[in-house]
Amino acid sequence: MADKSPPPGSPNRLPSRTSILVAAARAFGSRDPDAGVRNPDFLADTLIGPDELALINDHPLSTGLAQDYAEASQNPAIAILVSLMIFRTRFIDEALKRAVESGAAQIVILGAGFDSRAYRFRDLLQHCRVMEVDAEPTQDYKKRRIQAVLGEVLPNLTYVSLDFAKDGIRDALKAGGFREGERSFYIWEGVSMYLPEKSVRKMLQMVASHSAPGSSIVLDYANSLGIEIIKQNSQGSMTMPASWGEPWIFGVPGSNGDEFFQGLGFDPVVPLSMNNPEVFKRYAIRSDGTTYAAHVVEKMRIEALARARAGTALPLSAGVLEAQKAIAIAGGIYWLAELTVSASPNDGQSQRMTD
Numbered sequence: 135m136a137d138k139s140p141p142p143g144s145p146n147r148l149p150s151r152t153s154i155l156v157a158a159a160r161a162f163g164s165r166d167p168d169a170g171v172r173n174p175d176f177l178a179d180t181l182i183g184p185d186e187l188a189l190i191n192d193h194p195l196s197t198g199l200a201q202d203y204a205e206a207s208q209n210p211a212i213a214i215l216v217s218l219m220i221f222r223t224r225f226i227d228e229a230l231k232r233a234v235e236s237g238a239a240q241i242v243i244l245g246a247g248f249d250s251r252a253y254r255f256r257d258l259l260q261h262c263r264v265m266e267v268d269a270e271p272t273q274d275y276k277k278r279r280i281q282a283v284l285g286e287v288l289p290n291l292t293y294v295s296l297d298f299a300k301d302g303i304r305d306a307l308k309a310g311g312f313r314e315g316e317r318s319f320y321i322w323e324g325v326s327m328y329l330p331e332k333s334v335r336k337m338l339q340m341v342a343s344h345s346a347p348g349s350s351i352v353l354d355y356a357n358s359l360g361i362e363i364i365k366q367n368s369q370g371s372m373t374m375p376a377s378w379g380e381p382w383i384f385g386v387p388g389s390n391g392d393e394f395f396q397g398l399g400f401d402p403v404v405p406l407s408m409n410n411p412e413v414f415k416r417y418a419i420r421s422d423g424t425t426y427a428a429h430v431v432e433k434m435r436i437e438a439l440a441r442a443r444a445g446t447a448l449p450l451s452a453g454v455l456e457a458q459k460a461i462a463i464a465g466g467i468y469w470l471a472e473l474t475v476s477a478s479p480n481d482g483q484s485q486r487m488t489d
């Protein structure tokens with residue numbers, strides 16, 4: 135019998151709260167007066183209004199967006215999430231531009247949430263077929279919101295609703311107009327960590343097996359170490375209220391996932407760790423040379439020092455020290471990568487499937 139339970143993140147058919155949270159973080163980041171660290175998603179602030187913020191009222195960003203920008207930026211839970219979104223948005227925007235300039239004809243935004251790229255890049259994408267794929271409750275909500283605030287239907291944008299954990303993505307995409315022979319660019323932003331491993335493998339195998347040569351997929355993901363650490367740390371910036379029903383559950387094996395992706399049919403890749411100082415240099419340097427959220431990190435350091443001086447600091451548990459060592463060895467827990475579909479058969483071929 136078919137399983138009728140709602141997809142993850144959609145209890146009671148509400149839109150995914152994490153999709154609202156990350157769009158709210160982009161909206162916040164888009165207000166920075168310094169263009170060097172501003173989030174380029176200028177539409178997020180229009181898409182996320184009071185009704186959407188009410189759905190995430192158990193996160194400080196819900197009220198943070200109504201506060202003074204500089205004041206709200208002092209909250210580490212806001213500043214750290216907003217900086218992660220700056221990296222993500224910019225890395226993916228750059229990859230999208232490169233893909234279209236090199237001939238991608240189809241853009242597939244998987245788990246689109248409140249992704250605004252179809253509208254933000256409407257000129258760049260005018261000759262591309264754009265497909266947004268998401269769970270039905272989130273997609274229905276997003277479509278209504280787009281209609282209410284932008285009021286325009288783009289002729290080249292198609293919506294496909296499905297549950298990655300249950301439905302066949304290949305058939306659904308084809309029914310939505312996807313052409314396997316055309317070079318494609320897939321965006322899978324902020325989604326892989328919410329899915330069972332089987333669904334992640336299935337999606338990546340589908341992309342690797344049924345996309346034209348030169349196609350690629352850009353994604354962010356955790357490694358299994360990161361998932362373990364997040365499970366143990368209920369206060370982290372990537373920890374969502376349990377009531378949202380959207381826990382991070384999947385992390386790639388190994389440190390950065392390169393072998394895992396090659397095994398699924400992609401070319402070797404050098405993923406970018408969000409811990410890598412290069413990420414800050416590339417995406418988050420202010421015009422005065424400081425990095426975004428540096429003030430928050432410095433504030434936390436000073437507070438820790440003061441606690442140590444006053445003798446009130448709690449000793450770091452063996453578990454925390456061990457986790458810090460493991461993160462340093464792995465090079466990070468949260469990554470960004472653009473995976474190119476391998477043109478030459480490799481070991482991954484034996485793992486490929488037809489969805």
Ligand SMILES: C[S@@+](CC[C@H](N)C(=O)[O-])C[C@H]1O[C@@H](n2cnc3c(N)ncnc32)[C@H](O)[C@@H]1O
Nearest residue numbers: 150152153245246247269272297298299323324
């Ligand atoms: C954190 S949000 C990211 C949204 C968007 N990509 C972004 O970065 O702004 C996670 C998205 O994944 C989607 N998602 C999670 N599990 C899913 C599933 N099983 N099937 C379809 N979509 C799913 C949610 O509906 C939501 O839109």
